Amino acid sequence: MLKGSISENLPSSRLDDLDVFMLNQAFAHINSAVIVADLSRKIVMVNAAATSLFGYSEEELLNQSTRMLYADESNFYKTGKDRFNPTAKKENEASHVQYRCKSGRIFQGQTSGGAIKNISGNNAFYIGIILDESYRLSAEETLNQLHKVTSSRDLNYSERVQAILELGCTHFQLPIGIVSKISGNHYEVQNATHPDDALSAGMVFDLTGTYCCHVFKANDVQGFHHVAQSSIAKHPCYENFGLEAYLGAPIFVDGERYGTLNFSSVTKTRSFIRQDYELIRLFSEWIGHEIARNKDLFALEVANTKLVKVASTDELTGLANRRNIEQVLNEQLSYCQSLGSNMSVALIDFDDFKAINDTYGHTVGDDSLRLFSDIAKSHCRKNDCYGRWGGEEFLAVLPQTDLHGASLQIKRIQDSLKNSCLIQTDSAINLTLSVGITEFHPNDRFEDILMRVDKLMYQAKRRGKNCIETG
DSSP states (O other): OHHHHHTTTSOHHHHHHHHHHHHHHHHTTOSSEEEEEOTTOBEEEEOHHHHHHHOOOHHHHTTSBGGGGBSSHHHHHHHHHHTSSTTOSOTTSOEEEEEEOTTSOEEEEEEEEEEEEOTTSSEEEEEEEEEEOHHHHHHHHHHHHHHHHHHOSSSOHHHHHHHHHHHHHHHHTOOEEEEEEEETTEEEEEEEEOTTOOOOTTOEEEGGGSTHHHHHHHTSOEEESOGGGSTTTTOHHHHHHOOOEEEEEEEEETTEEEEEEEEEESSOOOOOOHHHHHHHHHHHHHHHHHHHTTTOHHHHHHHHHHHHHHHHBOTTTSSBOHHHHHHHHHHHHHHHHHHOOOEEEEEEEETTHHHHHHHHOHHHHHHHHHHHHHHHHHHOOTTOEEEEEETTEEEEEEETOOHHHHHHHHHHHHHHHHHSOEEETTEEEOOOEEEEEEEOOTTOOHHHHHHHHHHHHHHHHHTTSSOEEEO
C-alpha cells in the first residue's frame, strides 16, 4: 500500500530501498532467522536472529550470494529450483536444509519462504525463514536412546549407568561424565567416563574442591560454559584441574539427595540453554531411579511414563505434540481399515491469532492456546486425542465418532472458548475458532484425511470464520 501511494513520485530503485527498509522493520524482532535476497539471490536484508544463527555480521552478509550459507552447494541449487525462482512449485512447503555457520558448524534448518511480489505481481525478492532444528532433532534422538537404555533387560545396573553417562557426554559434547555420592564434604565417584581413563569408581575428593558444591548449594542444575570468564574463575576445581565447562544436576533417590550427575570439559563450550538444563534434570532423575531400581520398581515405571510424556507432549499446551498426534491418527486409521470402525478428525484454527499476538503480545497468545487446551481436555472423552498441529492449529482424532457427534463436541469447545474471554488491560479478548471436520471414508489414506480436513477448515475461514465445515 505504501508503494502504491508514492510510486508516481519515486524511482524504482528508491522503492526497492523502501521495500527493504520495511522488511527490515517487519522482521527485526522475529525469533526465527529471516534472510531476504534479490532475484539473483544476493542478500539484501537479514534480521538479528539470522546474524546470531550464522555468526556473520550484517555487513559480512549483505550483497553476498546466499550460496555462502549452504553446507552443500547442491542444496543451493536445489532450493533455487524448488523454491527461489519465478516458477517455483514448493514455496509453500517447509523443507529441511543443511546450512553452515561462519564457525564451520553445520546444522539442519527447517526452511520456509519463497517469492515476495511487488505491486505489479512480479517477483521482487526472495525470503527464507530458517529455524535451527539441530537441537530438537538431537534431543529427540537422545531421548529415544535414553529410553532404549533404561528399558533394556540386557543391561545390568552398572552397564545402564555407564550407557547414560556416555549418552550425556555425546549429547552435551562434554567428554567427562561422573555419578557421585555425596555425604557432608565427602565426594565419592560412583561411576565415571573420561577420555584418558583418569577417573574410576571409589576416588574421593572434597566437595568444596568440585563444581558440584554449587549444585548442592543451589539444590538445582548449575552450568558454566566458560569458567575462566565466569564468577567462579578462582574456584579450586579450575585452579587444580583446569575444567572450563561444567553442567551438573543433583541426584535424588527415594526423595533423599544422593549426589550429582555432572559433565565437564577442559575446553570451553557453547552457552547452555534451557533445554540443556531440562535434559540433564531428566538424566539425573533416571540415574536416581536406576540406583533405586532394585528396591522400588514402581518409581522406575513412573519415571518411564514421564519420559514418554516429555517426548510426546507439546510443552506449551500439554496436549499431544505433532509427532504424537500423527501416530495416533495412523493407529486409528489402521483400526478403521481393519475392523470397519469409524472415526472423525477435526482441524481447528484460531481466528485472527496474529492480531492477538500483535495487539496484546505473545504472552497473551500463549495464554489463549493454553486456555483452548484446558477446555479441550475438559470436553474430550477417554479415547479422544487432541494435539497441537503447529502454531495456533490443533488436530483432534475422535474414535468411534460420526460427523454429527464430532460437530457437537467441537461446538461445545467453540462456545466455551468464546465465553471464556481473556481479560487484558480491562478489555475482553473474544477467541473464536474455524474448524473443518471429516470422517473416515473407505480406502482413506493418512494424507487423504489431512488434505480433506485442511480444505474444510479453510472453507470455514472463507465463510466468515467462527464456524464449522464438515464433509
